[in-house]
Amino acid sequence: MFGLFAMQQSPATFNRRDAAAHNIAPKLSSRGPLHEAPRTNVSPLFHPKGFAMSATPGFIRKEDAVVLMLDHQTGLFSLVRDFQPDEFRNNVLALAATAKYFGLPTILATSMDQGPNGVLLPQLREILPDAPVIKRPGEINAWDNPEFLKTLKATGKKQIIVAGIVTDVCVAMPTLSALAEGYEVFVVVDASGTFSSVARDSAHIRMANAGAQLINWFAVACELQRDWRNGMEGLAALFEKHIPDYGNLISGLKR
Structure with missing residues (x-):
C-alpha cells in the first residue's frame, strides 16, 4: 500500500531517492538510463491517454x-x-x-x-x-x-x-x-x-x-432527443419522474 501511495504522489515529492527506496528501476531511454518519463500529476491508471478511443466516436443514433x-x-x-x-x-x-x-x-x-x-x-x-x-x-x-x-x-x-x-x-x-x-x-x-x-x-x-x-x-x-423541439413535453415528464430536482425546471413549462 505504501509503495502504491508513494508512486501516486506529485512529481515534486516523488524523486529518484523515493524510487530507490521502493526498488523502482529508472526508466531506460535513448537519452540515458536516468531519463525520466514526462511528468504528470495524473495517476497512470486514470490518465486519459490510457483510454483507447473508438475509431469513430460519436453519438447514439x-x-x-x-x-x-x-x-x-x-x-x-x-x-x-x-x-x-x-x-x-x-x-x-x-x-x-x-x-x-x-x-x-x-x-x-x-x-x-x-x-x-x-x-x-x-x-x-x-x-x-x-x-x-x-x-x-x-x-x-x-x-x-x-x-x-x-x-x-x-x-x-x-x-x-x-x-x-x-x-x-x-x-x-x-x-x-x-x-x-x-x-x-x-x-x-x-x-x-x-x-x-x-x-x-x-x-x-x-x-x-x-x-x-x-x-x-x-x-x-x-x-436520442437531440433537440427540445422534437417533442418537449414527453421527455420533460420522463425527467421529472426520475430526476426529482428536475421538476423545478419543468415547472416553468406548466405555466
Missing part, C-alpha cells in the same frame, strides 16, 4: 440503436454496493422508460432465474411488456447464448446500449464480445451495478480501453 438490459434480477440487486438501492433502482427504470419513450428495440435477459439470482425486476416488464426476455440457463456471458445472439442480430442494429448486474461480468463480457464483432457499445454506467467502486472502476477502464463509450441514462435520453 436512434435509428440504429438497441438496448440490452442484462440480469436486473431481484436477487442480484442485493449485490449492488456502488449505488444506494433506491438510486440504482430509479436509474434502471429510467433507462427502461427512455427506451420505451424513444421506441428503441429492447432485449431483457436473466441468468438462472429459478435460483437465488431471482426473477427479472417486475417493474421492467411493466414498462416494457413487449420486450423479449431471454432466460439463460447457465451462460455467464449473454453473448454465448444462441437465443440471445439471434434476437440481437435480428434487430439489425449496430449500436448497443447496455446495462446490467454486475458491471464487471454481466456487462463487461458481452460488451467486449460485441466490440470484437464490430458493434458500437455504449455502457450505461448508472444503470449498471456491482460489489464495489473498485470493481466498477476497473471494469469501466477495461471496457473503455476496448473502445466502449461510457454514458449515463440522462445523457442517453438527451442524445
Whole structure:
C-alpha cells in the first residue's frame, strides 16, 4: 500500500531517492538510463491517454440503436454496493422508460432465474411488456447464448446500449464480445451495478480501453432527443419522474 501511495504522489515529492527506496528501476531511454518519463500529476491508471478511443466516436443514433438490459434480477440487486438501492433502482427504470419513450428495440435477459439470482425486476416488464426476455440457463456471458445472439442480430442494429448486474461480468463480457464483432457499445454506467467502486472502476477502464463509450441514462435520453423541439413535453415528464430536482425546471413549462 505504501509503495502504491508513494508512486501516486506529485512529481515534486516523488524523486529518484523515493524510487530507490521502493526498488523502482529508472526508466531506460535513448537519452540515458536516468531519463525520466514526462511528468504528470495524473495517476497512470486514470490518465486519459490510457483510454483507447473508438475509431469513430460519436453519438447514439436512434435509428440504429438497441438496448440490452442484462440480469436486473431481484436477487442480484442485493449485490449492488456502488449505488444506494433506491438510486440504482430509479436509474434502471429510467433507462427502461427512455427506451420505451424513444421506441428503441429492447432485449431483457436473466441468468438462472429459478435460483437465488431471482426473477427479472417486475417493474421492467411493466414498462416494457413487449420486450423479449431471454432466460439463460447457465451462460455467464449473454453473448454465448444462441437465443440471445439471434434476437440481437435480428434487430439489425449496430449500436448497443447496455446495462446490467454486475458491471464487471454481466456487462463487461458481452460488451467486449460485441466490440470484437464490430458493434458500437455504449455502457450505461448508472444503470449498471456491482460489489464495489473498485470493481466498477476497473471494469469501466477495461471496457473503455476496448473502445466502449461510457454514458449515463440522462445523457442517453438527451442524445436520442437531440433537440427540445422534437417533442418537449414527453421527455420533460420522463425527467421529472426520475430526476426529482428536475421538476423545478419543468415547472416553468406548466405555466
